[in-house]
C-alpha cells in the first residue's frame with residue numbers, strides 16, 4: 001500500500017485523485033498525522049504494509065517563512081527526516097517533493113540536478129535541509145524538485161490572477177523572474193509513473209512543465225485563455241510589467257529558476273507537456289474551481 005502524506009494540499013489532492021483513477025491502493029493523511037511527531041508516524045504504519053511513502057506535505061508560505069523560521073524548519077526539515085527514518089525502518093521507498101527555491105537564481109541556463117544549491121530565503125533553505133535529511137536517512141528515495149506549481153485544489157497564481165483581472169482595471173506583475181509554470185496534474189502523473197515503472201534509479205529529479213517565461217508572460221497567457229473561455233469578463237484589464245524591486249516581498253525569490261528536465265525525460269521516457277497546453281487543460285476542466293475566482 002502507498003501512504004500519501006499531505007493528501008489535502010494542492011499537489012496531494014491531485015496525487016490522491018490520480019492514484020484512485022489508476023486503482024492503486026493508498027492511504028492518505030494530512031495534518032491528522034503530524035509529520036513533526038515521529039510517534040504519530042510510527043503509530044500510523046502499525047499493521048499496514050507500506051511499500052511507498054509520497055510526501056506532499058510542507059510549509060509552503062514562502063513570505064511568512066521569513067519570520068517563522070523555526071516552524072518552517074520543523075515541517076520542511078524535521079518532518080521529512082522523520083518520514084525517511086521511518087521509511088528506512090519499514091523498508092518503504094519514499095518520494096519527496098522539493099523546490100526550485102534551493103537555487104539562488106543567478107544561473108542563465110536550466111539548472112541540472114548536479115548543480116550546487118544556494119538558497120536565498122528561509123523556505124528554500126529549509127527545503128534544501130529537508131532534501132539532505134532524506135538523502136542521509138534513506139537510500140531508496142526520489143527527491144523531485146518542481147516549481148511554480150498550480151492545481152485545481154489550492155490557492156495559486158492562476159486563480160489569484162483571474163480574480164484580480166476581473167476585479168481591477170490593471171494589474172502589475174513582475175517581469176524579471178524567469179521560471180516554468182507546472183500543472184499539478186502533470187507532476188502527479190510523473191509521480192505515478194515512477195511508482196509504476198519500478199526500475200527508475202533512486203536520486204534527485206527536476207520536473208516542471210516545458211517553457212521558460214516570466215510571471216508577466218504567464219499572466220498574459222492566463223488573460224488570453226481566460227477571456228476566450230469566458231472566465232475573465234473584464235477584457236480591458238491591463239497587465240503591466242514591473243520589476244522585482246517595484247514589488248517588494250518579505251522573501252527574496254530566485255531571478256532565474258528554470259530546471260533542466262533532461263534527466264527525468266530520459267529516465268521515464270516521457271514527453272513533458274508545454275506550459276501553455278497544460279494551462280489550457282487546467283482552465284477547461286470541470287475540476288476548475290469557480291469558487292476560487294469569485
Ligand SMILES: NC(=O)c1ccc[n+]([C@@H]2O[C@H](COP(=O)([O-])OP(=O)(O)OC[C@H]3O[C@@H](n4cnc5c(N)ncnc54)[C@H](OP(=O)(O)O)[C@@H]3O)[C@@H](O)[C@H]2O)c1
Nearest residue numbers: 006008009010011030031034035057058060097099146149
Ligand atoms: N506551490 C508551489 O508553487 C510549489 C513550488 C515548488 C515546490 N513545491 C513543493 O510541492 C509540494 C506540495 O506543495 P503544495 O503547494 O501542494 O503544498 P500545500 O498546498 O501547502 O499542501 C501541504 C499540505 O501539508 C499539510 N501539512 C502542514 N503541516 C503538516 C504536518 N505537520 N503534518 C502533516 N501535514 C501537514 C498542509 O495542511 P494545512 O494546509 O492544514 O497546513 C497541506 O494540506 C511541497 O513540498 C512544496 O514545497 C510547491
